[in-house]
Amino acid sequence: MEHVTFTPHGVCAMKIDFDLEEGKLHNVQFTGGCNGNLKAIGRLVEGRPAKEIADILRGNKCNFKSTSCADQFAHAIDEKIG
Numbered sequence: 001m002e003h004v005t006f007t008p009h010g011v012c013a014m015k016i017d018f019d020l021e022e023g024k025l026h027n028v029q030f031t032g033g034c035n036g037n038l039k040a041i042g043r044l045v046e047g048r049p050a051k052e053i054a055d056i057l058r059g060n061k062c063n064f065k066s067t068s069c070a071d072q073f074a075h076a077i078d079e080k081i082g
Contacts, residue, residue, distance in 0.1 A: 001019045001020070001021040001026065003017070003018075004019070004020060004080050006072070006075075006076035006079065006080075008069065008073075008075075009072065010066065010072075011033065011062065011065065011067060011068060011069045011072050012034065012069065013030045013031060013032045013033035014032040015031040015032070016031075016069075016072065017029045018073075020080065023081070024050065025048055025049075025050050025053060028045055028073070030069060033069045034069070037069075038069055041070060041073070050080075050081055051077070053077065054073075054077035054081075055074075057070040057071060057073055058071060058078070060074075
């Protein structure tokens, strides 16, 4: 299992941590941001294929921002798996 730490930009979350094992996501945790919603994302993606999740979340925007915590999570996955 490989641990990943990502520093998001332009959102309330300050850090995203997750583990990758055989292309699947585990132990997703956001530091900062909307606590309940981000915990829910972690639960929803647990054990799911990282690429599938990145494809779903990529481009999601938060209010007037050009990104969101979910979109930044997709960027973190893309950065790691290419």
